[in-house]
Amino acid sequence: MKLLLTGGTGFIGRELLKHLTTHSVTLLTRDIASAKRTLNHTDLGNIDYIESLDIYNDLNEFDAVINLAGEPIADKRWSAEQKKRICDSRWKVTEKIVELIHASTKPPSTFISGSAVGYYGDQQDHPFDESLKVHQDNFAHTVCDRWEEIAMRAQSDQTRVCILRTGVVLGDGGGALAKMMLPYKLGVGGPxxxxxxxxxxxxxxxxxxxxxxxxxxxxxxxPYNLCAPHAVSNATFSKTLASTLGRPHFLMTPKWALKLAMGESSCLLFDSVRAKPKKLTEMGFNFSFPHIDTALKNIVSNAR
Structure with missing residues (x-):
């Protein structure tokens, strides 16, 4: 297939490209030279690089589009400026892709676009699947809700749209786990x-x-929940990570301290989201790592 990919130099995108080596990939990036360095060992000659979608009048040449672009949502406090950056980095590129799909006489048959479980907000300890409809006014939901709504405009008899409601992605070499592990390595980890x-x-x-x-x-x-079938409480995750690293697990980070440090974005740590990947599993997808203990053992082993 000939694919258009955004967000290909990010944590997920870099790993995804390793699984797309039999396809021809056109990668949208803000800095081609930097992207080529980042993907030096991944690019097998199947990747072309572009800096703007403005070079296209349509997407007739592509079989599918995978849209993973977006400013990291948890890296900085949510100032008004940062909120705008988070929204613009998701909404604007998605709007442009949808515009080009609509302009195509033979549009891509598949459009896969990012979102996050932040769409659901705090659901306490209640398990739920993709059928849950949510109407909230908090920032995380607003970002995801509009992002999804824009992407779904591309849905037609010629183009199917899949939305990735992504959980916390755990892996070696980056992402959330790299930040989570530091306190444990210092012996001060805890829930x-x-x-x-x-x-x-x-x-x-x-x-x-x-x-x-x-x-x-x-x-x-x-929409699809991209999360393991067995969600765990933060306490269970914390205890399992400490055990996997062979480090202590006794300190608790108080909620007030994180609210003080992170402001509004601390909701990403305290919202309880027990999402189930019902649609994926019912379609026959088998998770390689359905349980947190084996997942963390694999990641820590690879890191070593």
């Missing part, structure tokens, strides 16, 4: 708040396998 909040996680390998599965499954359409 966040009382640790009762559920954490929807997914191993990086299952994340990219899930994307490829949706790419290759012609009847896949709509």
């Amino acid at each position: 966040i708040g009382d640790g009762s909040q559920y954490m929807p996680w997914i191993h990086l390998l299952d994340m990219v396998r899930g994307i490829v599965f949706l790419l290759e499954t012609d009847h896949a359409v709509g």
Whole structure:
């Protein structure tokens, strides 16, 4: 297939490209030279690089589009400026892709676009799947809701749209786990708040396998929870990570301290999201790492 990919130099995108070596990939990037350095060992001659979608009048030449672009949502406090950057980096590129799909006489048959489990907000300890409809006014939901709405405009008899409601992606060499591990390595790890909040996680390998599965499954359409079938509480995750690293697990980070440090974005740590990947599993997708203990053992082993 001939694919258009955005966000290919990010944590998920870099791993995804390793699974797309039999396809021809056009990668949208802000800095071609930097992208080529980042993907030096991944590019087998199947990747072309572009700096703007403005070079296209349509997307007739592409069989599918995978849209993973977006400013990291948890890296900085949510100032007004940062919120705008988060929104613009997701909404504007998605709007442009949809515009080009609509302008195509033979549009891509598949459009896979990012989102996050932040769409659901705090659901306490109640398990749920993709059928849950949410109407909230918090920032994380607003970002995801509009991002999804824009992407779904591309849905037609010629183009199917899949939405990736992504959980916390765990893997070696970056992502959330790299930040989480530091306190444990220093011997000061522990749960966040009382640790009762559920954490929807997914191993990086299952994340990219899930994307490829949706790419290759012609009847896949709509939102999909990209998270492992067994969500765990933050306390369980914390204890398992400490055990895997062979480090202590006794300190608790108080909620007030994180709210003080992170402001509004601390909701990403305290919202309880017990999302189930019902649609994926019912379609026959098998997770390589359905349980947190084996997932963390694999990641820590690879890191060593």
